[in-house]
Amino acid sequence: MIPVTTLKGKKVAIFGLGGSGLATASALFAGGADVVxxxxxxxxxxxxxxxxxxTADLRSIDWSRFSALVLAPGVPLTHPAPHWTVGLARAAGVExxxxxxxxxxxxxxxxxxxxFVAITGTNGKSTTTALTAHLLASAGREVAIGGNIGTAILSLKPPQPGLVHVIEISSFQIDLxxxxxxxxxxxxxxxxDHLDRHGTMExxxxxKERLVAGVQEGGTAVIGVDDDFSxxxxxxxxxxxxxxxxxxxxRPLADGVFVEGGRILKAxxxxxxEIALLGGIATLRGTHNAQNAACASAAALALGLTPAQIQAGLRTYPGLPHRIEEVGRYGSILFVNDSKATNADAAARALACFSDIYWIAGGKPKSxxxxxxxGFFPRVRKAYLIGEAxxxxxxxxxxxxxxxxxxxxxxxVARAAEDxxxxxxxxxxxxxxxxxASYDQFKNFEVRGDAFRKLVKALPGVK
Incomplete structure (x- = not known):
């Protein structure tokens, strides 16, 4: 746990008592804050x-006595309208x-x-976070990994020399x-993505830009430049x-890191x-994972790893569940769980990796x-559509x-396997x-992916 000493003796309100909210409360208590x-x-x-x-209903507290409102990232800060706690806090001048x-x-x-390595982006955050942490750990560095990837940041070890925090950060968290x-x-x-929470693409x-713009003096900003915004x-x-x-x-770069012919190169x-080779690494299949690997490798170089250490780490990377995860085989049929693809851009990355696809798609649709x-439809032998979409x-x-x-x-799953x-x-x-998104039929993409894996493993003859 990281005791939050910077608010010692202060009154702090917390809204959102999920995993990160409970971890925040514990960390504030440990640092000497008065929490509700x-x-x-x-x-x-x-x-x-x-x-x-x-606990207390924050509608009825005296906000003038509070120094801060710590808001869970899933709670609207600006769009479509600020949460009622935000309005009350701001009216009282509370940050x-x-x-x-x-x-x-x-x-x-x-x-x-x-x-402190911070990772953001519309797609690939979790893989790049896990891969960066793996590269560092396989080279003998002590690593604490958390944030949006699943472990609340304040439940990790405190910042200290010799320890690298590798943290996935969403746009909601950057905003706070x-x-x-x-x-x-x-x-x-x-x-x-997330325009319902931010209003406009701009x-x-x-x-997203704020994360790299805020890199401290002497630090390094690693930025993918294959889209106009980035x-x-x-x-x-x-x-x-x-x-x-x-x-x-x-494309090759005159100054930077790029991928060409399965090689990660530095110009x-x-x-x-040459930094490393990607060929034959099943957990880093596809152009999107080449970007993840190149960015993680650039971060590892900035933290002092050698190309040999990076190559060794890439070769032993186990991959993440629900991201082009191979979950079973039946003869010549491969079953792949990519439940994390919650938008079309993410699904494109998986579709680009395969031919002769029996594609299961659908759920709660996005814009x-x-x-x-x-452009990928010629690869699809047949699509099996589920949910609201x-x-x-x-x-x-x-x-x-x-x-x-x-x-x-x-x-x-049954129809696709049969066909x-x-x-x-x-x-x-x-x-x-x-x-x-999964919310029409499943609690989250992890539950959806777990259900797929279970269904596949129940099929006769699947290994």
Whole structure:
């Protein structure tokens, strides 16, 4: 745990008593703050109270006595409208922050030079976070990994010399962390997402840019430059005097890190050196994972790892669940769980990796649907559509790829497996890559992916 000493003796309100909220309360208590928590869920309020956390309806407290409101990242700060707690706090002149901000303040107060790698981007954050941590750990560094990847940041070890914090940070968390200042910041990419929470692409992209713009003096900003928003961000951050390492998987760079022919290369003027080879690493399949690996490698170089150490780490990377995860085989049929693909841009990365695909897609649709994926439809032998998006997706696919509305995941898996077996192809892939959120039928993408894995393993003959 990281005791939050920077608010010692202060009264602090917390809204959102999920995992990060409870960890925040414990960290504030440990640092000597006076804490009161609240939530929209009575069950969470009761659980927090049973854990010894004081609770009170924040509508009825005297806000003038409070120094801060710590808001859970899932609670609206600006769009579609600020949460009612935000309005009350701001009316009383109380700052609204998140747990990432508390971490940054503790690091600044006690170990400002401790290594802190922060990773953001529309897609690839979790893989790049896990891979960066793995590269460092395999080279013998002590690593603490957390943030949006699943472990609340304040439940980790405190910042200290010799320890590297590798933290995944979402746009919601950046919005609540005004003093975010990593020693190495990674911006992977920016594409349309979360506009219901940020309003416009310009606001969303601006938040992502803040992570690399805030890199501390002497630090490194690693920025993927294969989309217009990130390219512009790299130029602005460089003009502001920060050390910028540009990364591309689409073209060679005169100065930066790029991927060509399965090799991660580093260019410095006329000098060109090889960092690592990606060929044969199943857990890093696809162009999107080449970008993840190149950015993680650039961060590892900035932290002093050698190319040999990076290559060894890449070779032993085990991968993450729900991200192009191979979960079973039946003869020539490969079953792949890509439940983390909650938008079309993410699904494109999986579709690009395979041919002869029996594609399971659908769920709670996002803006734009799957129209942007039409270039991949020739790879799809048949689509099996589930959830709320099924009808919309069928209209997009009609006349371009065979489809059927399966409705539910269990029906989709059964039909896809049967059709793939009947086709007798040399290599077929049953791919769950939904291009949708899961909330219509599942609690989250992890539950959806676990259900897929269970259904696949229950099929006769699957290994």
């Amino acid at each position: 928590g609240w939530d929209d869920s009575e069950e969470r309020i009761d659980y927090a109270a049973s854990a010894g956390i004081p 609204v922050i998140g747990d990432i901000e508390l971490f940054c303040r503790e690091r600044a107060a006690h170990a400002p030079n401790a290594a 962390a005004p003093s975010l200042d990593p020693s190495v910041g990674i911006l992977l990419n920016v594409s349309e 606001i969303y992209a601006g938040l 390219q512009a961000a790299a130029d602005r951050v460089a003009r502001a005097g920060r050390d910028v390492v540009r990364v591309s998987v689409r 410095e003027g006329a000098a060109l050196s 734009g649907g799957i129209t942007s994926l039409e 099924a009808q919309e997706f069928s209209q997009t696919l009609d006349g371009k790829a065979p489809w059927t509305i399966a409705g539910t995941l269990d029906q989709a 793939a077996a009947a086709a007798g192809l040399q290599q077929a892939v049953v791919l769950l890559s939904p291009a949708c």
